[in-house]
Amino acid sequence: MTRMHDEDLMIRPARFEDEKALAELNRAAWSWLSDVAPQPAEDAGVFDERHSPDQFLLALLGGRVVGYVRVVPPTPLASNRHVRQIQGLAVDSAARGRGVGRALVGAACATAEAEGARRITLRVLGHNAPARRLYESCGFIVEGSLSEEFLLDGRYVDDIWMARSLTG
Structure with a gap:
C-alpha cells in the first residue's frame, strides 16, 4: 500500500472483493478513444482465468x-x-487532473522493477493523445507503430507501442 502526494490518494493491490467497483469503473471509463473491444455489459465482471486481482493496482x-x-x-x-x-x-x-494516472503508472513501474523487470511496455491507440502524453511524461518512448491496426467507430486507428527502461 502506497500513499501518494495527494493526502487522500492511496495505491494498493486489488482484492477479490474489489471486483464490483472495478467493473463499474471499467464500464464507466470505456471509450473508443482507449478501448478496442465493445463496452462491457452491465453485469460483466473483471476477474476471470486471465485477469486476477494480483495483476491490478487500484487508486483510491x-x-x-x-x-x-x-x-x-x-x-x-x-x-x-x-x-x-x-x-x-x-x-x-471525476478524478482526472489530480495525478491519479501518473501515480498508477509510477506504481506499475515500481512494482515491475521490484519483481525484477528491466523493461515495461504498453500499447496505446494512436488517437489517444491524453494517454500518450501521460506515458511520455512518465518516461515512455514510442518504439513502434502498426498503421490502421484497428477499425473503431468507423475510423482506422494506429496501434502505438511504447516502452520504458527500468534500469538506471
Whole structure:
C-alpha cells in the first residue's frame, strides 16, 4: 500500500472483493478513444482465468476506487520474464487532473522493477493523445507503430507501442 502526494490518494493491490467497483469503473471509463473491444455489459465482471486481482493496482481517493492499472508479463515465456506490460489503465472522469494516472503508472513501474523487470511496455491507440502524453511524461518512448491496426467507430486507428527502461 502506497500513499501518494495527494493526502487522500492511496495505491494498493486489488482484492477479490474489489471486483464490483472495478467493473463499474471499467464500464464507466470505456471509450473508443482507449478501448478496442465493445463496452462491457452491465453485469460483466473483471476477474476471470486471465485477469486476477494480483495483476491490478487500484487508486483510491477517500476510500473510493477511482482508477486502476493492470500489469502482467507480456508472455508466459522465460526468455522475456524481464519485461512487464501495462494492459489496462483507467481513471474515473471525476478524478482526472489530480495525478491519479501518473501515480498508477509510477506504481506499475515500481512494482515491475521490484519483481525484477528491466523493461515495461504498453500499447496505446494512436488517437489517444491524453494517454500518450501521460506515458511520455512518465518516461515512455514510442518504439513502434502498426498503421490502421484497428477499425473503431468507423475510423482506422494506429496501434502505438511504447516502452520504458527500468534500469538506471
